[in-house]
Amino acid sequence: MKDRSLVQIALYAAIFAVLGLLPKFDLPFAGGVPITAQSMGAMLAGVMLGAWRGALSIVLLLFVVALGAPLLAGGRGGLGVFFTPSVGFIVGWVAAAFVTGWLMQAMRRQSVLASALIASVVGGIVVEYAFGIVGLSLKAGLSLADATKACLIFIPGDAIKAVLVALIAQTVARGMPDALLSRHV
Amino acid sequence: MPSPSPDPLIRLDKVTLRRGGRVVLDALSLELAEKRIGLIGTNGSGKSSLVRLFNGLLSADEGRVVVHGLDATDKAAELPRKVGFIFQNPDHQIIFPTVAEEVAFSLEQAGRPRREAAREAVPALARFGRAHWAERPVHTLSEGEKQLVCIIAVLVMEPAVLVFDEPFSSLDLPTRRRLEALIATLPQQVVMIAHELDAFAAYDRVIWLDEGRVRMDGPPDAVVGAYRAFAEAVSAEPFA
Amino acid sequence: MPSPSPDPLIRLDKVTLRRGGRVVLDALSLELAEKRIGLIGTNGSGKSSLVRLFNGLLSADEGRVVVHGLDATDKAAELPRKVGFIFQNPDHQIIFPTVAEEVAFSLEQAGRPRREAAREAVPALARFGRAHWAERPVHTLSEGEKQLVCIIAVLVMEPAVLVFDEPFSSLDLPTRRRLEALIATLPQQVVMIAHELDAFAAYDRVIWLDEGRVRMDGPPDAVVGAYRAFAEAVSAEPFA
Amino acid sequence: MISLYLAERTWLHGVPAGWKLLALALVSLFVAPFDALAPMAGLLAATLALYATLGRPALRQIALLRPMWPLIAILLAFHWWRGDPVLGVAVALRLLAMVLLANAVTMTTRMDAMMDAVEPLLRPLALVGVSPRAVALAVAMMIRFVPLLFALWEALGESWRARTGRRGGWRLLAPFCIQTLRLSHHTAEALAARGGVPGTLPRTRRQ
Ligand SMILES: Nc1ncnc2c1ncn2[C@@H]1O[C@H](COP(=O)(O)OP(=O)(O)OP(=O)(O)O)[C@@H](O)[C@H]1O
Ligand SMILES: Nc1ncnc2c1ncn2[C@@H]1O[C@H](COP(=O)(O)OP(=O)(O)OP(=O)(O)O)[C@@H](O)[C@H]1O
Ligand SMILES: O=C(O)CCCC[C@@H]1SC[C@@H]2NC(=O)N[C@@H]21
Ligand SMILES: [Mg+2]
Ligand SMILES: [Mg+2]
Numbered sequence: 001m002k003d004r005s006l007v008q009i010a011l012y013a014a015i016f017a018v019l020g021l022l023p024k025f026d027l028p029f030a031g032g033v034p035i036t037a038q039s040m041g042a043m044l045a046g047v048m049l050g051a052w053r054g055a056l057s058i059v060l061l062l063f064v065v066a067l068g069a070p071l072l073a074g075g076r077g078g079l080g081v082f083f084t085p086s087v088g089f090i091v092g093w094v095a096a097a098f099v100t101g102w103l104m105q106a107m108r109r110q111s112v113l114a115s116a117l118i119a120s121v122v123g124g125i126v127v128e129y130a131f132g133i134v135g136l137s138l139k140a141g142l143s144l145a146d147a148t149k150a151c152l153i154f155i156p157g158d159a160i161k162a163v164l165v166a167l168i169a170q171t172v173a174r175g176m177p178d179a180l181l182s183r184h185v
Numbered sequence: 186m187p188s189p190s191p192d193p194l195i196r197l198d199k200v201t202l203r204r205g206g207r208v209v210l211d212a213l214s215l216e217l218a219e220k221r222i223g224l225i226g227t228n229g230s231g232k233s234s235l236v237r238l239f240n241g242l243l244s245a246d247e248g249r250v251v252v253h254g255l256d257a258t259d260k261a262a263e264l265p266r267k268v269g270f271i272f273q274n275p276d277h278q279i280i281f282p283t284v285a286e287e288v289a290f291s292l293e294q295a296g297r298p299r300r301e302a303a304r305e306a307v308p309a310l311a312r313f314g315r316a317h318w319a320e321r322p323v324h325t326l327s328e329g330e331k332q333l334v335c336i337i338a339v340l341v342m343e344p345a346v347l348v349f350d351e352p353f354s355s356l357d358l359p360t361r362r363r364l365e366a367l368i369a370t371l372p373q374q375v376v377m378i379a380h381e382l383d384a385f386a387a388y389d390r391v392i393w394l395d396e397g398r399v400r401m402d403g404p405p406d407a408v409v410g411a412y413r414a415f416a417e418a419v420s421a422e423p424f425a
Numbered sequence: 426m427p428s429p430s431p432d433p434l435i436r437l438d439k440v441t442l443r444r445g446g447r448v449v450l451d452a453l454s455l456e457l458a459e460k461r462i463g464l465i466g467t468n469g470s471g472k473s474s475l476v477r478l479f480n481g482l483l484s485a486d487e488g489r490v491v492v493h494g495l496d497a498t499d500k501a502a503e504l505p506r507k508v509g510f511i512f513q514n515p516d517h518q519i520i521f522p523t524v525a526e527e528v529a530f531s532l533e534q535a536g537r538p539r540r541e542a543a544r545e546a547v548p549a550l551a552r553f554g555r556a557h558w559a560e561r562p563v564h565t566l567s568e569g570e571k572q573l574v575c576i577i578a579v580l581v582m583e584p585a586v587l588v589f590d591e592p593f594s595s596l597d598l599p600t601r602r603r604l605e606a607l608i609a610t611l612p613q614q615v616v617m618i619a620h621e622l623d624a625f626a627a628y629d630r631v632i633w634l635d636e637g638r639v640r641m642d643g644p645p646d647a648v649v650g651a652y653r654a655f656a657e658a659v660s661a662e663p664f665a
Numbered sequence: 666m667i668s669l670y671l672a673e674r675t676w677l678h679g680v681p682a683g684w685k686l687l688a689l690a691l692v693s694l695f696v697a698p699f700d701a702l703a704p705m706a707g708l709l710a711a712t713l714a715l716y717a718t719l720g721r722p723a724l725r726q727i728a729l730l731r732p733m734w735p736l737i738a739i740l741l742a743f744h745w746w747r748g749d750p751v752l753g754v755a756v757a758l759r760l761l762a763m764v765l766l767a768n769a770v771t772m773t774t775r776m777d778a779m780m781d782a783v784e785p786l787l788r789p790l791a792l793v794g795v796s797p798r799a800v801a802l803a804v805a806m807m808i809r810f811v812p813l814l815f816a817l818w819e820a821l822g823e824s825w826r827a828r829t830g831r832r833g834g835w836r837l838l839a840p841f842c843i844q845t846l847r848l849s850h851h852t853a854e855a856l857a858a859r860g861g862v863p864g865t866l867p868r869t870r871r872q
Contacts, residue, residue, distance in 0.1 A: 003857045006799060008849055009807075011810055011848070070764045076763070168842050206722070228568075261830070274515075277820050325444070328468075328513045329467075329469065355513065357467040359656040362656060380595070380597055381621065420598075420602035423607065424553050424554070424604065502861060505857060520809075521805075534860040564813075
């Protein structure tokens with residue numbers, strides 16, 4: 001149902017925005033890229049909505065951010081954020097959500113917990129960091145190796161987020177099975 | 186059995202409440218000592234806001250609220266143990282995914298250990314002929330079925346005061362009648378909001394609220410009669 | 426003025442509907458040609474599910490539904506333009522943050538250009554004496570006030586069929602009376618669900634649904650009378 | 666924190682949405698590279714002056730920033746620790762000013778006006794079969810969901826408090842997730858019941 005997709009896309013974009021209202025930290029070694037709960041938003045969108053809708057929900061969020069809405073971590077927004085060292089990560093969220101969702105769909109027959117965890121790690125960490133590292137090295141003038149090292153600081157947090165996403169997906173699958181769109185396409 | 190309060194009285198002393206810049210309750214003073222109290226009034230007259238003062242969900246901007254000896258400002262955290270509250274919209278009350286969890290939560294709040302509460306949820310539902318709902322996800326119930334779950338979840342707590350905010354609006358006639366009969370037998374103080382005015386026939390007192398003030402207060406037939414007459418007068422003027 | 430349908434008939438042909446594994450409507454066949462049709466039945470009997478077939482929110486697992494010439498399977502996307510639907514729970518209907526936007530959206534969906542729709546929202550509210558609500562955020566309205574907004578938002582679309590799913594459950598008496606009077610004058614076909622049985626006195630036909638089947642179908646006094654008798658019988662057996 | 670729309674009218678309500686959005690985008694672009702104290706203090710002062718012209722209700726909305734104080738504190742502490750407290754202050758000032766500015770737009774612009782402003786930018790999308798009205802609606806809905814998610818969290822908290830007298834905290838997380846999905850389910854139904862995502866069907870015009 002088209003209406004349902006549209007609303008789900010909007011909902012996950014909104015959830016992503018709300019995650020940005022949780023406190024962040026500016027970390028010097030990562031060139032000013034914050035640790036943020038929002039990296040969880042991309043995993044969540046992919047796990048819950050599947051590849052296309054998950055990616056579109058991030059596109060929607062970024063579009064609104066570009067319009068000036070202060071929806072990134074710490075209440076930042078506007079076109080300005082696309083000129084910071086974060087830009088690789090920010091754009092990477094689209095790909096991260098897509099890959100997460102794609103894997104989730106591919107592992108439809110496995111348990112929700114396991115597939116959500118694997119999909120989140122591959123999409124939300126491996127793919128996301130690949131984009132982020134390139135952005136960071138370009139914008140902060142670091143070598144790719146240094147940028148990669150800088151990103152290690154995010155790993156523990158993002159691992160926890162992936163586990164959380166998997167747990168949430170499992171809860172939802174229990175209380176409201178129809179809601180896991182990634183399993184129904 | 187619900188524990189009786191030493192001082193079974195709800196007292197409001199010049200209470201003013203503002204919401205979103207509007208005065209919703211206007212220097213309202215009331216002493217509610219009767220066992221069965223009805224609250225009527227047009228939409229937006231402040232009924233739901235008023236009863237939210239009783240269990241601390243709202244607090245007065247001015248004035249004092251005392252519920253069965255507990256001051257609603259200092260003792261807000263203790264009020265819910267005294268005052269059971271059935272929300273007007275079931276969606277605003279239900280917390281848990283399944284019916285049994287919802288009821289078990291209430292039992293736990295009423296003091297049962299967790300395991301016992303979980304075990305007792307099904308018999309509690311059975312008293313209302315709804316044991317088969319235990320494992321159902323709440324959102325797959327019909328609206329009226331959800332409303333009944335909300336009522337059951339509060340009744341099992343056996344609080345000293347029961348506040349019902351239009352509890353029967355979606356219930357079918359047989360269920361409504363059976364609940365009315367059940368409520369009539371309860372030893373607790375009951376404050377009931379309803380637009381369905383027949384509900385108040387056997388009540389001790391009915392209060393008609395109008396724009397945050399008491400417009401009339403007295404025995405049910407007098408107040409309900411006057412309100413009906415007012416309704417007829419207003420509705421003589423057609424919409425559109 | 427609502428556009429008249431060439432074939433003003435709702436037809437169900439051996440319709441079976443399952444939800445969550447349960448059979449909710451059971452090989453139901455109905456021809457609804459009357460102007461004013463009431464739908465009654467206990468909670469969970471399938472009333473809301475049935476009317477959701479009319480506007481394509483649910484689709485039959487077996488059998489055929491045709492609404493004013495539109496097959497509900499092939500033409501599901503066109504149904505909402507024919508069938509205005511007032512939800513049982515206002516929170517399930519409201520889409521936009523302010524009252525004016527909610528009404529303007531309806532006008533736009535009914536074919537008005539955006540700007541015109543925005544301009545017309547306030548006069549539309551004024552017809553119900555509620556122009557002052559235009560800029561209010563919907564979530565700051567009382568439950569009954571929200572319910573009225575839902576009704577207004579659908580009435581302004583002037584669809585050929587109006588489906589009301591317990592539209593008056595939270596409305597005050599004067600507002601209910603005025604809406605009943607207004608609805609009585611409308612040229613459209615009306616399907617109304619209600620537990621408040623007085624509403625059907627002037628209706629052409631009332632259908633009593635029971636566990637997804639028609640238990641009785643006929644003129645209001647006969648059906649409502651039988652349902653009341655049933656309710657009294659059931660409620661003789663007390664809860665708890 | 667994307668504050669709710671302000672019912673009391675101010676002069677900023679009268680400014681076309683497109684201009685407000687454009688102004689916001691320009692300011693955000695313009696201030697991004699500055700880290701000096703003086704311009705940032707000036708920006709915040711100008712923002713507060715803007716709020717003052719909007720009147721008391723708008724000033725009251727500044728309270729919505731309360732959840733940001735811990736963040737600002739951490740930011741200041743961190744920059745202090747790095748030996749550059751002045752930079753910390755400048756960054757904090759910019760953050761506050763930009764959030765307030767964006768809030769000023771949000772609280773004085775109705776969502777349908779917002780949609781109108783955005784739509785021309787989306788017209789090219791029609792070439793690939795995406796209706797600009799659908800996109801505008803998605804934007805509107807997303808922006809609406811943000812405060813609604815908070816309201817939902819609050820409603821759950823109220824329900825919890827009504828039976829416990831205490832705050833629910835993290836225990837409400839799983840119920841919250843399910844509630845959000847129900848919210849979107851109901852919103853989708855509500856949308857479908859009134860004709861669905863606009864622009865996907867030929868509209869029947871009536872007189
Ligand atoms: N989403 C759902 N999933 C599974 N079962 C459902 C769902 N919604 C409703 N049901 C079940 O379908 C049956 C009919 O529900 P429906 O909402 O149509 O009842 P109703 O007659 O409108 O009742 P009420 O008077 O309480 O509104 C009920 O047994 C209900 O539990
Ligand atoms: N959250 C809120 N913010 C601002 N105003 C509110 C809020 N909730 C209610 N109001 C307003 O307060 C007044 C009283 O509302 P309340 O819900 O107490 O009415 P009520 O008597 O219960 O009406 P109903 O019969 O419709 O349930 C109304 O004018 C309403 O618009
Ligand atoms: O708000 C921004 O400026 C974007 C921040 C991007 C942060 C990235 S996302 C993956 C990684 N994990 C984190 O917690 N932070 C980084
Ligand atoms: Mg109320
Ligand atoms: Mg129903």
